Amino acid sequence: MESADGQRGRDGGSQRRSPLDVIMSQIRRKRTASDRKPLGRFLSWTSERTGIPEDGEAEGREERGPSSGVAEAADGGWGRLCVFLQRLGKKADSRSLGLAHCDLTATDLLELATLLQFLPQLEEVDVSWNELLGGCLGALTSHLQHVGGIRALRLCSCRLSADDVAALGEALGCVPLLEILDLSWNNGVGGGALQGLLGNLPPPLRELHLVSCQLTAADATILGGTVSALPGLSVLDVSCNPRLAQEVDGGGFRDLVSSLSHAASLTTLRLQACGVTTGGLDALGGSLRCLPSVRELDLSCNKSLAGGLDRLTLHLAHLSHLESLDLHLCSLTHTDLKALIQVLPSLTALTDLDVSSNKEAGGVVHPLVSALPLTQMRRLPLNSCGLNDESFTALALAVPYLRSVDVSWCKVVGGRLALLLDALQPSVILELRLSSCELTSDDLCHLAAVCRRGCLSSLRVLDLSYNGSVGDDGWSALLAAGGLGSLEDADLSLRPSTSAPCSARLPALLAALPRLPALTRLAVRRWTIGARDGQQLSHCLRKRSVLLEWDPPNKEAESSFKAANQESPEESRPEE
Numbered sequence: 001m002e003s004a005d006g007q008r009g010r011d012g013g014s015q016r017r018s019p020l021d022v023i024m025s026q027i028r029r030k031r032t033a034s035d036r037k038p039l040g041r042f043l044s045w046t047s048e049r050t051g052i053p054e055d056g057e058a059e060g061r062e063e064r065g066p067s068s069g070v071a072e073a074a075d076g077g078w079g080r081l082c083v084f085l086q087r088l089g090k091k092a093d094s095r096s097l098g099l100a101h102c103d104l105t106a107t108d109l110l111e112l113a114t115l116l117q118f119l120p121q122l123e124e125v126d127v128s129w130n131e132l133l134g135g136c137l138g139a140l141t142s143h144l145q146h147v148g149g150i151r152a153l154r155l156c157s158c159r160l161s162a163d164d165v166a167a168l169g170e171a172l173g174c175v176p177l178l179e180i181l182d183l184s185w186n187n188g189v190g191g192g193a194l195q196g197l198l199g200n201l202p203p204p205l206r207e208l209h210l211v212s213c214q215l216t217a218a219d220a221t222i223l224g225g226t227v228s229a230l231p232g233l234s235v236l237d238v239s240c241n242p243r244l245a246q247e248v249d250g251g252g253f254r255d256l257v258s259s260l261s262h263a264a265s266l267t268t269l270r271l272q273a274c275g276v277t278t279g280g281l282d283a284l285g286g287s288l289r290c291l292p293s294v295r296e297l298d299l300s301c302n303k304s305l306a307g308g309l310d311r312l313t314l315h316l317a318h319l320s321h322l323e324s325l326d327l328h329l330c331s332l333t334h335t336d337l338k339a340l341i342q343v344l345p346s347l348t349a350l351t352d353l354d355v356s357s358n359k360e361a362g363g364v365v366h367p368l369v370s371a372l373p374l375t376q377m378r379r380l381p382l383n384s385c386g387l388n389d390e391s392f393t394a395l396a397l398a399v400p401y402l403r404s405v406d407v408s409w410c411k412v413v414g415g416r417l418a419l420l421l422d423a424l425q426p427s428v429i430l431e432l433r434l435s436s437c438e439l440t441s442d443d444l445c446h447l448a449a450v451c452r453r454g455c456l457s458s459l460r461v462l463d464l465s466y467n468g469s470v471g472d473d474g475w476s477a478l479l480a481a482g483g484l485g486s487l488e489d490a491d492l493s494l495r496p497s498t499s500a501p502c503s504a505r506l507p508a509l510l511a512a513l514p515r516l517p518a519l520t521r522l523a524v525r526r527w528t529i530g531a532r533d534g535q536q537l538s539h540c541l542r543k544r545s546v547l548l549e550w551d552p553p554n555k556e557a558e559s560s561f562k563a564a565n566q567e568s569p570e571e572s573r574p575e576e
Helices: 003-012 019-030 045-050 057-063 068-073 077-087 106-118 162-174 194-198 217-227 251-262 278-288 310-316 334-346 359-363 365-371 389-395 417-421 441-452 472-481 506-515 531-542 555-564
Strands: 096-098 124-126 152-154 180-182 207-209 235-237 268-270 296-298 324-326 352-354 404-406 431-433 461-463 489-491 521-523 547-549
Touching: 077 106, 162 194, 194 217, 217 251, 251 278, 278 310, 310 334, 334 359, 334 365, 359 365, 365 389, 389 417, 417 441, 441 472, 472 506, 506 531, 531 547
Parallel strands: 096 124, 124 152, 152 180, 180 207, 207 235, 235 268, 268 296, 296 324, 324 352, 404 431, 431 461, 461 489, 489 521, 521 547
Antiparallel strands: none
16 A cells, blocks of 8 residues: 555545535436446546446446346346446346445445345445445445345445444444455544444454554554454554554554464554554564564555664564565665665565665665575565666666566666666566666667567566657667567656657557557557547557546647547447
8 A cells, every 4th residue: 555545545535525525416316227327437537538438337338228127127126236236337246246436325325225135145345435425334234134144345435434433333243254344545434433343343354454544543552452352364454544653652553563463363464654663663573473474564654663673673584474575665774774684584485575765775785685585586676766886787686586677766777778678587577667767769679679589478567657868769669579468557658847749659659559469558648649649549449448548739639539539339339
């Protein structure tokens, strides 16, 4: 979970409804069943500009005939359920109910609750990102006795209130098999509401996600008392709660991490952006000695632990199964990194180490790489680490084993990319990120040569954004090279403050698209594309459901672009 997500959670989790929410809620109630679509899709900037149907919308149109609702209603309760879900562009599934991003209202929730009795085999429920549900969750929880076999319940970003959390807590006894509970991005969960929920969590619970819930130190104490009562808990994610460890003596946080010593099954612990300080590392380290099963530890975005990482590294050696350690954006000092390097030889299961966005890391890459179990390493991102010539050369020693290479925002890469590319092993790397590296045309020509040799045939993500010094010849050479048949995500955007005409490289781009069958997203921000060229590019991507991110030159071109891509029902209908 990134810190940027935390901001989104704060924005989307406030308890008060704006006047706009009230107005739009009234509009939704007035819409008829036949024309109702999730408002989120109606307002979607992406779907308007690409003409791409989202989340089963096309399937809904294909199956919906003039008399389909009547025919299905004749089937009784199941038919009513199918009609309800079709209105939302969804398909009925006896075991899974996925209604995320459906713009559900309180009326919808009440109707859905009455239909639960027709889903006795239901195991998964997801109504996340429906912000109008806040304050009325009790309408759903009061019917959970009909679906006692639920194993996963996700209610992210629903603007849940304290009353909602209390209602959920009272109903948890009806779902004794619950294994996954996700209440992330709900500010109302923090500040005391957690008390009514945690006392009722079922013993089989394996995963508890409380990301960006405005948890306080008092909540940490409550949570700590509950963790020890969940013998099967394997995943605890309380990321993006900056007040969790922010008190004078850190008592609440210490209570939480100390209780972890009783969670013998814990495999994943995420404490990203929780305000963890060096003092909190002492208590955490003591608990880790009792948790040899931990495989993932995330302490990223906690800048206050800088200068005291040695308090934790003393205990890391006990994590014999640790596979992933995330310390990015922690303001690590040279002393911190030296302490980390000393313990790395003991972490024999490590495959993923993230020390990115720590400027001092650029000066210790050689000893860092030497201490790692290279043959099993899969990720070692070093973006924004202030790499120098020596550290860039040292990184090349690890590259043959990595599945992901990220050296974005490292200017030393420009003009020297060949050193990195020549170290790649064919068909091994899945992700290559080179954003803002001051790449040259020669760098991209060398990248094109590597593509032609088939060394990047398994690559799925390629980020070359913010490299404005690359000329048309470099872009054209790469686009014409081929060898990227598995590529799913490509970002060729320029910086926000720049732009460049693409008329010289557009033919190569259009010719390359048929050789990119797996592509799902193409970003060409700040490429100056005329209305006609934009229409041509969109036409090539439209029926492949590829998300195109670009900047229309003006309103006239944008209108022309949208008009040219207006599809008829026959065109948008999936092929038989």
